[in-house]
Amino acid sequence: MVNSKAKYVEVELEKYSLKPFDRFKRVMKRTFKGELFVGLGIVFREMVRFNIHTTQYPGEKLPISPRYRAIHELLRLLESGNERCIGCGLCEKICISKCIRMDTHLGEDGRKHISEYTINFGRCIFCGYCAEVCPELAIVHGPRYENSSEQRAHFGLKEDMLTPIDVFKKGAQKEYPGFGAPSPDADKRIKKTPLAY
Amino acid sequence: MHEMLLHSDGCDMISFYVDGNLVEAKKGQTILEAATKSGHYIPTMCYLPKLEPISSCRICVVEIEGSDELILSCQTPVVEGIKVTTDSKKLFEYRQNILKLYDVNHPLECGVCDKSGECLLQNRTLEFELDRQEFSAKEEKREIKRWGLIGYDPSLCILCERCVHTCNEIIGDDAIEIATGGYSSHIKPKGSDELDCSFCGECIAVCPVGALVSTGFKYISNSWELRKIPATCSHCPVGCAIYYEVKHDGTLDASEKRIYRVSNDFEYNSLCIAGRFGFDFENSETTKDSSELSRAVEAFLKADTIRFNSFITNEEALILQKLKEKRGYKLINSEAYIFREFLSELSMASGVSFYTGSVEDVKRSDFILSIGSRIYDDAPVVGYAINSAKKLKGAYFGYLHTIEDNRIHPSKFVKYEVGAEEGAIAALAYVILKDKIVDNRLQEYLDDLDIGYICSESNISEEELESLAKILKSKSSPILIAGSDLYSHKRAENIARLLGFIEKHSNFKVLLIPTSTNTLGVSLICDLDKEAGDYVIGYNDIGDYRLSSLGDGDLDMPALNQQEGTFTTIDKRVVPTNAALPYGGYELNDIAKELEIARENTIDYTLSLPRKSGYRSVGFDELDDEISKDGVDRRGYNLVIEEKDTHFNLQKIADIDEYNGVVVYVSNPTSQFSYMTNRARLLKDQSSDLEGSEQFSIAAKIEDGDYVSISFGQYEVKKVFKINPKLKGVVGILPIFDNMLSTYLLPSQYKYQKVEIKKASLEKKVEEN
Ligand code: SF4
Ligand code: SF4
Ligand code: SF4
Ligand code: SF4
Ligand code: SF4
Ligand code: FES
Numbered sequence: 001m002v003n004s005k006a007k008y009v010e011v012e013l014e015k016y017s018l019k020p021f022d023r024f025k026r027v028m029k030r031t032f033k034g035e036l037f038v039g040l041g042i043v044f045r046e047m048v049r050f051n052i053h054t055t056q057y058p059g060e061k062l063p064i065s066p067r068y069r070a071i072h073e074l075l076r077l078l079e080s081g082n083e084r085c086i087g088c089g090l091c092e093k094i095c096i097s098k099c100i101r102m103d104t105h106l107g108e109d110g111r112k113h114i115s116e117y118t119i120n121f122g123r124c125i126f127c128g129y130c131a132e133v134c135p136e137l138a139i140v141h142g143p144r145y146e147n148s149s150e151q152r153a154h155f156g157l158k159e160d161m162l163t164p165i166d167v168f169k170k171g172a173q174k175e176y177p178g179f180g181a182p183s184p185d186a187d188k189r190i191k192k193t194p195l196a197y
Numbered sequence: 198m199h200e201m202l203l204h205s206d207g208c209d210m211i212s213f214y215v216d217g218n219l220v221e222a223k224k225g226q227t228i229l230e231a232a233t234k235s236g237h238y239i240p241t242m243c244y245l246p247k248l249e250p251i252s253s254c255r256i257c258v259v260e261i262e263g264s265d266e267l268i269l270s271c272q273t274p275v276v277e278g279i280k281v282t283t284d285s286k287k288l289f290e291y292r293q294n295i296l297k298l299y300d301v302n303h304p305l306e307c308g309v310c311d312k313s314g315e316c317l318l319q320n321r322t323l324e325f326e327l328d329r330q331e332f333s334a335k336e337e338k339r340e341i342k343r344w345g346l347i348g349y350d351p352s353l354c355i356l357c358e359r360c361v362h363t364c365n366e367i368i369g370d371d372a373i374e375i376a377t378g379g380y381s382s383h384i385k386p387k388g389s390d391e392l393d394c395s396f397c398g399e400c401i402a403v404c405p406v407g408a409l410v411s412t413g414f415k416y417i418s419n420s421w422e423l424r425k426i427p428a429t430c431s432h433c434p435v436g437c438a439i440y441y442e443v444k445h446d447g448t449l450d451a452s453e454k455r456i457y458r459v460s461n462d463f464e465y466n467s468l469c470i471a472g473r474f475g476f477d478f479e480n481s482e483t484t485k486d487s488s489e490l491s492r493a494v495e496a497f498l499k500a501d502t503i504r505f506n507s508f509i510t511n512e513e514a515l516i517l518q519k520l521k522e523k524r525g526y527k528l529i530n531s532e533a534y535i536f537r538e539f540l541s542e543l544s545m546a547s548g549v550s551f552y553t554g555s556v557e558d559v560k561r562s563d564f565i566l567s568i569g570s571r572i573y574d575d576a577p578v579v580g581y582a583i584n585s586a587k588k589l590k591g592a593y594f595g596y597l598h599t600i601e602d603n604r605i606h607p608s609k610f611v612k613y614e615v616g617a618e619e620g621a622i623a624a625l626a627y628v629i630l631k632d633k634i635v636d637n638r639l640q641e642y643l644d645d646l647d648i649g650y651i652c653s654e655s656n657i658s659e660e661e662l663e664s665l666a667k668i669l670k671s672k673s674s675p676i677l678i679a680g681s682d683l684y685s686h687k688r689a690e691n692i693a694r695l696l697g698f699i700e701k702h703s704n705f706k707v708l709l710i711p712t713s714t715n716t717l718g719v720s721l722i723c724d725l726d727k728e729a730g731d732y733v734i735g736y737n738d739i740g741d742y743r744l745s746s747l748g749d750g751d752l753d754m755p756a757l758n759q760q761e762g763t764f765t766t767i768d769k770r771v772v773p774t775n776a777a778l779p780y781g782g783y784e785l786n787d788i789a790k791e792l793e794i795a796r797e798n799t800i801d802y803t804l805s806l807p808r809k810s811g812y813r814s815v816g817f818d819e820l821d822d823e824i825s826k827d828g829v830d831r832r833g834y835n836l837v838i839e840e841k842d843t844h845f846n847l848q849k850i851a852d853i854d855e856y857n858g859v860v861v862y863v864s865n866p867t868s869q870f871s872y873m874t875n876r877a878r879l880l881k882d883q884s885s886d887l888e889g890s891e892q893f894s895i896a897a898k899i900e901d902g903d904y905v906s907i908s909f910g911q912y913e914v915k916k917v918f919k920i921n922p923k924l925k926g927v928v929g930i931l932p933i934f935d936n937m938l939s940t941y942l943l944p945s946q947y948k949y950q951k952v953e954i955k956k957a958s959l960e961k962k963v964e965e966n
């Protein structure tokens with residue numbers, strides 16, 4: 001908003017000399033004031049005391065909140081290890097930056113299978129819609145946030161995101177409590193369908 | 198207020214109230230039709246405008262003031278002055294209850310179901326706010342069936358019966374039925390376990406849920422990801438309105454370069470198997486290489502003849518004509534040539550520039566005769582039109598041909614001898630015209646006909662003719678459908694004239710079935726020649742230099758699903774088609790441009806289609822390309838029909854050539870028309886075998902399963918022979934869609950050929966493969 005009462009005020013600055021010798025004196029004064037050594041002294045003191053507060057990235061990483069929406073993971077069913085994704089295409093449809101694309105086919109078992117599943121991470125805005133809409137808890141946001149790349153388009157393929165089967169067999173697929181996960185009170189909210197006669 | 202609504206055709210109109218608004222209706226119209234037409238909404242599930250009301254779902258109920266009962270609006274005709282309510286709490290609950298029953302044990306599998314997004318059950322369940330299910334029933338074992346191109350999942354079926362009624366009332370195959378059994382009811386092939394039908398796929402199209410699906414489409418794409426491109430089917434002269442549904446292929450390439458399926462406005466129209474499943478015949482992986490173009494131009498500079506077929510657009514035909522005008526090429530398309538001759542003889546006799554019948558006329562007709570065509574194979578949708586006229590309007594259908602066709606169920610089959618088409622038409626002319634002639638010379642001509650002799654020569658029984666004549670007396674809108682056996686007959690001229698006189702002097706409309714997709718267009722646009730010169734450019738045809746949309750020629754051309762342009766259909770209608778897929782190479786127009794016929798785009802020619810042939814000066818972009826919401830085909834425009842001078846020049850009926858020995862009828866199966874359908878992935882299992890009856894196999898001295906060589910004139914084809922128990926008589930059926938013969942030689946030859954059949958060695962077959 002423009003303040004109608006606003007007006008320009010001239011600031012009075014201390015006049016300083018621009019003569020070469022005066023300039024030289026000013027530089028020397030500022031350089032050898034000693035404050036520099038105070039700072040260096042503190043750094044040196046903390047170094048020899050081994051009391052550093054900086055996180056040593058990339059050697060050391062901060063834990064990240066489950067609410068943080070990082071690179072997607074495609075999970076497997078806990079009992080069978082089958083892929084959870086049923087190929088419903090809701091994530092593809094809802095994706096606001098149109099960066100999810102999938103290809104499905106009829107499997108030999110008569111079920112729908114996904115042949116390919118890609119997310120263009122260069123376009124993904126990590127909004128979490130896909131994880132939220134997924135009826136199977138198949139696509140979730142994992143904790144991996146490092147996704148720099150040399151190109152703008154940067155595709156994550158199905159095999160990059162799906163829990164590898166050997167990792168799964170070791171029981172290392174973690175149900176991540178972040179975006180797309182069931183709510184903590186999910187058990188209470190579940191209803192029986194009338195099919196359970 | 199009623200009086201105000203009386204129109205010129207007022208006595209046929211009645212009026213009534215829908216939700217308090219005054220609505221008018223034609224007498225006999227149902228409440229649903231009239232209400233929907235006037236913009237009111239009544240929910241439906243089983244109703245399909247193209248069928249008789251099925252009345253199985255009861256969701257279309259309405260209230261009528263003064264009546265306690267709820268009325269089914271889809272089957273109840275309007276009565277003057279009634280007051281209809283389409284929505285109330287009672288109706289809502291009633292409909293909700295119906296849906297609850299539909300949803301009992303309905304699998305919760307919208308997530309994978311192919312119908313999701315366009316499913317009527319899904320929509321209605323949402324519309325009637327069913328967010329929970331209180332009922333359940335004991336689960337039955339329901340097996341998913343696969344019947345060739347069609348898949349059926351009984352647990353998704355809501356038993357609306359649309360499929361059964363469509364197959365019976367429209368298609369005529371009557372191939373499926375409901376197996377009743379209360380909660381375990383389902384659809385099954387009639388009288389067998391396997392589905393034996395023409396696989397038009399109409400049942401898939403009309404199924405409101407995901408119960409009937411195309412096995413070739415199953416689980417490969419969600420419907421909402423597909424973009425619909427309105428186009429015209431390019432396989433046969435009917436030119437059905439279709440949508441190519443396209444999407445990217447794979448996940449890393451964004452270009453829409455694959456057709457996933459073909460759909461149509463199934464509420465009103467139907468497609469055949471070739472139209473629905475034969476869509477992937479594109480010429481892909483083409484690039485522009487200017488040295489190739491210059492070689493093509495060189496060939497054009499050297500050539501004196503261009504040979505082509507009628508699987509091209511009107512615009513391409515016009516480019517060819519312009520090339521002829523500029524450089525004097527001979528244009529050879531023998532099949533369009535004989536059709537043009539036939540049409541011009543016919544119009545000289547009838548006094549109008551075209552035949553007057555249309556496919557719509559067939560649907561409305563009460564007496565239909567067809568001659569010289571195996572109609573379900575030549576133009577399947579004309580076959581459907583005949584069937585619906587029969588089933589829905591009680592029309593009489595007389596099928597005249599040499600080979601009985603058990604798919605057609607005619608009211609009467611009249612068999613004639615091979616070669617006897619002229620006699621058969623003369624006999625028909627006699628029956629139709631004998632009492633109504635005003636023209637003395639024609640009267641004399643008919644009196645002179647020795648019908649007894651003609652009938653015995655043609656092997657037609659006179660009693661059959663008499664009975665046709667008798668039935669005809671009580672009919673008011675007869676139509677005569679004539680097919681391509683006649684155009685190539687050696688007496689085609691006289692046959693055309695006889696047809697012309699039937700058209701002129703009786704209430705019969707005549708409908709010719711052009712030989713292939715744009716035969717009519719080519720014959721109207723190109724000034725065709727009879728004899729080829731020395732150096733021939735073949736466009737999708739043989740030649741010294743070949744342009745080909747199959748990717749097998751010297752220069753690639755776009756296939757018909759990669760082109761914009763127009764076709765001239767059987768209905769004498771100019772309809773637009775759009776490019777469904779990208780094309781990277783050169784087009785005919787690029788060559789024309791090099792030869793200094795300068796128009797930027799192929800579709801710039803639409804405006805200049807020849808007015809003298811009945812085309813109008815309408816540009817491509819002005820052409821409408823869709824079927825309207827109430828089912829009216831608004832595509833393109835109709836050709837202008839003109840009056841012409843008539844000539845009387847009928848000739849004596851000639852004697853019939855003897856067709857002894859082994860004779861085959863050259864005809865393709867319903868599913869296959871040409872090299873285009875032959876490329877389609879889903880149609881590749883369709884048989885291209887030589888077929889014949891037991892009797893034929895004895896006459897030809899071959900057995901079921903033999904690999905044989907069939908020769909006639911200078912041509913030879915090799916085929917497997919199959920005995921078809923449904924065929925009768927001594928004429929075999931030879932399909933040629935899988936062979937270049939189908940485009941360049943046979944369409945202009947008489948479709949019956951005396952052939953020599955020898956067994957060929959099997960090793961040879963392996964080699965050829
Ligand atoms: S929403 Fe879930 S189940 Fe559906 S396609 Fe996406 S990842 Fe698969
Ligand atoms: S038929 Fe309709 S309601 Fe049933 S699973 Fe398929 S989409 Fe869902
Ligand atoms: S495909 Fe056509 S002919 Fe076959 S059952 Fe379905 S509707 Fe009938
Ligand atoms: S298969 Fe489809 S069209 Fe046929 S009865 Fe079942 S739901 Fe209706
Ligand atoms: S009838 Fe002809 S135009 Fe119609 S779908 Fe079949 S092949 Fe195509
Ligand atoms: S629409 Fe009337 S009963 Fe189904």
